[in-house]
Amino acid sequence: MARAATTTDAFNAVAEPRRRQILDVLARGERSVTDLVAALDLAQPQVSKHLKVLHEVGLVAVREDGRRRLYRLEGRGLKAIHDWVAGFARHWEDRFGALDAVLAEITGETDGNDHEG
Amino acid sequence: MARAATTTDAFNAVAEPRRRQILDVLARGERSVTDLVAALDLAQPQVSKHLKVLHEVGLVAVREDGRRRLYRLEGRGLKAIHDWVAGFARHWEDRFGALDAVLAEITGETDGNDHEG
DNA sequence: CCATCGTATTCCCATATGGGAATACGTCAA
DNA sequence: TTGACGTATTCCCATATGGGAATACGATGG
Numbered sequence A, B: 001m002a003r004a005a006t007t008t009d010a011f012n013a014v015a016e017p018r019r020r021q022i023l024d025v026l027a028r029g030e031r032s033v034t035d036l037v038a039a040l041d042l043a044q045p046q047v048s049k050h051l052k053v054l055h056e057v058g059l060v061a062v063r064e065d066g067r068r069r070l071y072r073l074e075g076r077g078l079k080a081i082h083d084w085v086a087g088f089a090r091h092w093e094d095r096f097g098a099l100d101a102v103l104a105e106i107t108g109e110t111d112g113n114d115h116e117g
Numbered sequence C: 001c002c003a004t005c006g007t008a009t010t011c012c013c014a015t016a017t018g019g020g021a022a023t024a025c026g027t028c029a030a
Numbered sequence D: 001t002t003g004a005c006g007t008a009t010t011c012c013c014a015t016a017t018g019g020g021a022a023t024a025c026g027a028t029g030g
Helices: A017-026 A033-040 A044-056 A076-086 A094-107 B017-026 B033-040 B044-056 B076-086 B094-107
Strands: A060-065 A068-073 B060-065 B068-073
Touching: A017 A033, A017 A044, A017 A060, A017 A068, A033 A044, A033 A068, A044 A060, A076 B076, B017 B033, B017 B044, B017 B060, B017 B068, B033 B044, B033 B068, B044 B060
Parallel strands: none
Antiparallel strands: A060 A068, B060 B068
């Protein structure tokens, strides 16, 4: 097998910096391909390709307007990522980080990380 | 150019499901490679490879213990992802989603999304 | 109907991925 | 020492990526 397709899910789609940039721009409102080309300083074909990927994973929606196509952010698709990462928040928040370290030292535990209760 | 290396950053490293699984397990405490192999039902070499990637991007740390190597989650590396995604939260939270729709319809705007103030 | 604009699609290519399989090590128990 | 264990590394290969360049196409204005 090779690496999973970029169109597999939001995680893969968003791994590409350009696509993140596109979403950043779209977060401020609907944009035409040309708008994006200008904003990203990237060739039009590549922008269209990235948009295709984002569309396939449902991160953007399109609307036709004459010869233009207006792309819009479809944020829901990012929730999965958010939810997954949020579960790790305690692991980088200083308060808990420090606490973990202390507990580990005191208990000599190999299996720490218990601020559950 | 081809796709960015998986070791480029957390975004790329975490795009692979197996690596996310590994982090999920490590979130509950230090684990040896063998532990992970058992938990993931994946061949040992592949686990070691994934761990290598995770280590290169700083998402895990290692500690030697006799013939074993104990891997530990290094959560800080996930913060970048969290921060980026969090910026889009308003786009999937129902309250705001509905509000956006209404505003868009009322104003006929092409450039909506303004609950700034 | 023609030229042009806005976008999408196709072709080409260097790159490295992820799994499978085999193997190389370093460490520990006899 | 020897053998087993725990882990890392190497080789092989099908796959598809992302950019560049060229081109196809639908819509629109004359």
